[in-house]
Amino acid sequence: MIIRRATKGDCKAISEMCMRSKAHWGYDDAFMQACKDELALHPHELKTCDVALAELDSKILGYAKVEYDHDMPQLGALFIDPDAIGQGVGKTLFIWAVTQCRERGLEKLAIVSDPFAATFYEKMGSRKVGMVASGSISGRELPAYEYVVLPN
Numbered sequence: 001m002i003i004r005r006a007t008k009g010d011c012k013a014i015s016e017m018c019m020r021s022k023a024h025w026g027y028d029d030a031f032m033q034a035c036k037d038e039l040a041l042h043p044h045e046l047k048t049c050d051v052a053l054a055e056l057d058s059k060i061l062g063y064a065k066v067e068y069d070h071d072m073p074q075l076g077a078l079f080i081d082p083d084a085i086g087q088g089v090g091k092t093l094f095i096w097a098v099t100q101c102r103e104r105g106l107e108k109l110a111i112v113s114d115p116f117a118a119t120f121y122e123k124m125g126s127r128k129v130g131m132v133a134s135g136s137i138s139g140r141e142l143p144a145y146e147y148v149v150l151p152n
Contacts, residue, residue, distance in 0.1 A: 001055070001089065001092070003096055006051040007046070008046060010060070011041045013060055019036065020082055034137055035135075038136040048068065059081075061081050061083075061089045064093035064094070064097045070110065071110075072108050073104075073108075073109050074112070075147075102150060106150070108146050110144070111126055111145040111146070112145075113142060113144070118143045127146050131143060
């Protein structure tokens, strides 16, 4: 498995993988359609975010995106292809995201998690700080976490 920066040519395949990853948790078609745009990786994000993908033999296993246009950096995405879940891809990409923040001298990383991924972020050492509104499903709340990148 290699980790590399995503390119414009990767956006469509990454977006499709995100849909497969989200659907893996049993969400219905209406839910999936409601969050389709939010799950997509858009080429303009490659200019303002750090975006990496994990791949093996040219197959995308997962991707992560760190956004910097918030009060603190945010893990804007961390998705794993269903066939690669449980193989360490998520942990590898999470460490990659933390490293991006550490190299910038940033102290914390904010995370808004799908409820099915909450346990993963807790195992990685993140601390739950509350709940936030979903960006695509009205009335839905998602767990919010903070990860300390550089301890005081």
